[in-house]
Amino acid sequence: MTLKLPSVITRRHALFGAGAAMVAPGILTWPLMSRSAIAQGAVIDITRARTDPIPIAIPAMAGAGGEAQRYGRDIAGVIQANLRNSGLFRPVERQAFIQSPEAAAERPRAQDWRVIGAQALTTGRVDAQGDRLRVEFRLWDVLADTQLQGTAFTAPAAQWRRIAHLISDVIYERMLGEKGYFDTQLVYIAESGPRDRRNRRLAIMDQDGENHRFLTDGSFPALTPRFHPSARQIAFMSYNRNEPRVYLFNLDTGQQQMLGNFTGMTLSPRFSPDGRGVALSAMRGGNADIFVVDLASRRERQLTNGSSLDVSPCFSPDGSQIVFNSDRGGDQQLYVMSADGGNVRRISFGNGRYATPVWSPRGDLIAFTRMSGGQFAIGVMRPDGGGERILSEGWQMEGPTFAPNGRVLAFYRETRARDSRGSGYSSRLAQIDIAGFNERQMVTPTDASDPAWSPLLS
Structure with missing residues (x-):
């Protein structure tokens, strides 16, 4: 696996290259007063x-x-x-x-x-x-x-x-003593069909798998969906008209629109924490650079500029930094830079190649996919690269995404095909605690990949 991207991007390349007052509309809550309702020391x-x-x-x-x-x-x-x-x-x-x-x-x-x-x-x-x-x-x-x-x-x-x-x-x-994560949704890619001709649709569901619905009809493959901080908009990569580009999907209206005026392929979108911009990668020739597109003006601001493939940008929760992966050092590794593109420093130094970085909502960890010796792993490290821990290992597992409390990660696993035609192949969502325990499969009606966890809905 390398960062080299073909002209028609494959799923694997796309991931490794792109990588209480009013609590909710219609729901009101108020305290039931009790002298003991604020008992201390119960955490x-x-x-x-x-x-x-x-x-x-x-x-x-x-x-x-x-x-x-x-x-x-x-x-x-x-x-x-x-x-x-x-x-x-x-x-x-x-x-x-x-x-x-x-x-x-x-x-x-x-x-x-x-x-x-x-x-x-x-x-x-x-x-x-x-x-x-x-x-x-x-x-x-x-x-x-x-x-x-x-x-x-x-x-x-x-x-x-x-x-x-x-x-x-x-x-x-x-x-x-920590925020919960149950009043949330996951958006993901629903997959079906033979492995070499997969139908890939945007789909969304509650975190427990209920209220499932498909957002696109599969006419054009979709990849790497990401939630807006409001949880009402999704950025994703689409092959509409066979041109891999970043699109925005409005969950209230169902409307889609292409983001940016780029001449080539755009991929791996991620919203800024304030919801005003989208960081993405744009391909020009054999290189990929990171840009931020302002959603109001549609103005593009270039953050990296070189001969490398700089992809999969993700903002820190305070918006001051961006983590991304790049082959600028000769191999695929993780880097952190200031939100204006300055002060770039490498943070991954383990044995293997790193991809799909995502910053924890708490700001304390960065999750990643690592590939070494033919094995994949989901892990976390501190933003300075220290304290690296592998949470789960296996054959082809990728795409971590944090629950909004930063306590749980979702990702997806693939199983090997039993024959050359892809029989027996599947791709399923899973989740695991950041302490490395309680890994379990998340139920979806079809094969699934590329999960993204929403903020709390309330």
Whole structure:
């Protein structure tokens, strides 16, 4: 694998060369006041929780009437799945519950929950009024018998899953001291067909795989989608009219428009943190340079200029620096420069070639793909290049993207084809904690690649 890009870019080359007041529209939340609702000292040490997940009981929410009870069961089910999938919580089996959900919603008996091993407990009540829901939620410290959080949500009934994600985020933050990441989406490339003639469409889904939809029809291959900070726009690379160019996709209108006035191929787009510009690579001859395009004026500002391939730019969270990969030193490595193109310095020095760098939203890490000895790996390092750690290794795995809290990475893995016609080949999304544990596959209706995680939606 090298950075040399053919005139018609392949998928592999493209990746290695390009690489609570109002919390949401229609959802209102307010605190359920309680003297103990601001209890101190309840935050769990997240590093300890890594090997000792928090036992939490999540009974169905109480509700008057069959419809309210159904929403209560479904909301609790989504919360339970979210917390279990994080690897940091261990939901207690419901068969062990002693107190009923209805009784717990009135006032939980702490001893009934302690005896089954729960350290935390959620209770709640759902009121269904026509096409609207009111959901009351409370989080309890079972050991101290105190309420840690009380919140009520009102929303259209169709948004019941979002309410569940928002509650999951509240629990995550209250128990772990870090923002959650459940009220988010992933955009990715949905793949189908033979390996040598893949159909590649933009697709989007909630972080748990629900509410899936295709954004493009596959008439033109798409690659490397990236979210705008508002989560309402996507930049991606398209082969419309067989010209590989960066396009913008508006999630509200479905409209697409080409970005920039470049004469050749453009690739590997990434929005600036303020959402006002897009960094991308533009091919001119055998070289690739990094530009920033202002979205309002469409003016182009060139940041690199040389005989190398400079690709896959990604801003730091404060917008002051850009990480990218380049072969300027003779091999494919990672570099960091100031946002104006100055002060370029190499940061990768491990054994192998590096690509697809992405800055953590917390600013503390840069994730990357590394290839060495025919093996691929997903890893992280500090922005100065120190502290490099490999999180997962395998055959052809690429494209890391951070959840908005910087705690979890998504990427994709490929499996080997069993024969020359590509039989047995597949590509699937996965996620892993930045500590290197809890790797799991993310379910999609087709093969999948090139994931990008949205900011929090609320």
